[in-house]
Amino acid sequence: MKKIRIGSGAGYAGDRIEPAVELAQKGGLDYLVFECLAERTIAIGQKQKRQNSEKGYNELLEKRMRAVLMNCYQNDIRILTNMGAANPLSAGRAVQRIAKEFGLHSFKVAVVTGDDVLSKLQALDLTLDEARLPISKFDKDIVSSNAYIGVEGLVKALESGANMVIAGRVADPSLFLAPMIHEFGWSLDDWTKMGRGTCIGHLLECAGQITGGYFSDPGVKDVANLARLGFPIAEVDEEGNAIITKVEGSGGTVREATCKEQLLYEIHRPDQYITPDVVADFSQVTFQQMDIDRVAVKGAMGTARTDSLKVSVGYTDGFIGEGEISYAGVNSAVRGQLALDIVKERFAICGFKPLEARYDLIGVNALHGAKHSTENNPYEVRARVAVRCTTREEALTVGDEVETLYTNGPAGGGGVMKSVKEVLAMDSTLIPRDQIQVVVTVLED
Template structure:
């Protein structure tokens, strides 16, 4: 398929993102494709852990709710949808969406892209990027997912399915693949692969490029933040693009919002490596055209890496948590005393324990908080242990502060949860074999 212009939007930038802006995009954005980027490194590992407990729980828990809101608008407008919300079970996700379409009277054919799960193909004796220690030395490995690229998604897009669901597809690849399909770009055309990856990088966090997370009332005001519109890219056949948002929505799109997103999570702007290309964004030109329209061009590209990054999840123990608030005169001193009490009572019981006073020193430590005296603050104590029972001791001791700690504590909240650690490694590209499984919608 080839045309001179494509219009693509981002309807989700993380797993818990809002749903209404995606509906607005599909109904009012005049899109060819909407992408939902719903995975982070920890998200896919948590999904794998859920699936171990329940074989039906491996995909994004919000996917059914998202699709229930979107299937009707997608059918009415003819917009296609691409997402990595399949997480640890893209096949199960696709089957669920097919069945949901039948249930809602909106028959939908869904394609699942598989093959990112490489747990049986990685070298567990290989060093983790993070600390150089062998992967297997960190604990029980529960997942290993390769970042697949546009080449894995394109076979599904060349078919008739209006909904394409993958697992750990790289964030910008969710946008590059539809652009390459619509505009007829070839995989070895590094300039266009770079241009499409740049568009994907700008859109992938959804509301971040339209004023969300950017907003700072005193310095960077954003109008209508409660009605934040999500981004659209108008992309030409040469890869030049305009970033905008649906008319009448809140937020702002200008050079500042676009440049802030451009530099987001970029270590080396001359070599931003994805499964599809090594993107050089150092020469990108960003020009504000006014009216919530920003033109971007000038991406350069080099050949894609021969290896794919792999996100590896492992069981890292259990986290026990407890929170309690203090207010009024002396609140900070009482919160500090409570922290000392819990530390002493749990001395030696947990290998890792920390206590922070939220509202005073939780983010930057005591050194930067000197001289500040809050009227109210909240103590948070968290500890990591090898067993759930050991971790529960944190919540038990924080709860005990009610009557055996400083005066005036209240607003208690405690909990215990399993922790998934995340490591990184690579796998040779040739070891990753992706496939497309299609679930036909019943008429």
């Protein structure tokens, strides 16, 4: 039975680079996928593109490609990625430049576009899910509207013979499903196969999260060598069954437990995981350890895809200002609390009315509130003030007020850090599938 090996070279925009190099060199791969586009990442990309029309793609694209391109080319490994983010065409040209620099003049890059639906969103006046308002009545500055598109464009791009396929907002599992469809000739309405391939894609898309990352709990769930974590490989057969594994000798572990955790990661109804390609059913999936670091996955199913696609809508929504300061030793929590009370009072005195404010004692109640904490006074605490407000100037005052605690606050406060960031909030809507025109552009010299 025909089998292909697909590797996962990144699980998020800033992921480690060496594991992908290891996969390209020693993974025996046919395909290497880089999933680098979180919901919010594309909104950040659109903002960058506004400032410079050549930017807006993943900032590590060039660095990653310089690291793996030659190995992939020499080992006949084709690359798929959503690192195009808000500007897949510019990303494609950037990769082409690197290929030329390496003397790879026949390296072919195909770019998939059509996910950017901002103008259509306005024309159709679609209603936002969370704001519950039609776009025309939504008064925030919308910076991005990208539909989650499926495999069609990716498969077409692979059929063009491209060495590398670059897209923007495609659904994460579609990046993995596309090579299976291309290699095995699966029909796009074979829902069982679409469900199985989507399950494999879902398991792989967060890279190290299935090989022992985000898993270790020393003494209970031990994982060796996380500093050298190996990223996963799926050995997929034409029936859509797979073995999840990793490069021999790399760090981490592939076992049933890591696979089970990843199966349910970011899943709501396990029997209805909706992607552009299928409504996948993971409720009957089973895992079986076949050997060390080799786990078989079976049992995913699927039913017909939906008629609409999800659109992520990013908009600017004010600023978040933060400030932190630490206290240690006897009475540390009491002094930390005093620090927070002082800042709160200072805001009132200065007439600063934030939209939302939060006062935490890190080490006592910052993560889950006071009720989960024990009553022992920790040796050290960190007082943290975080505020959401309308302007950058207001946000700056938060850290500045915390900083004044050095000379105006409780005894022994140290290690102030302050920050300001713009809020890029996300909403979503659904767009009819027939409104989307996916375009594949093969870049020529």
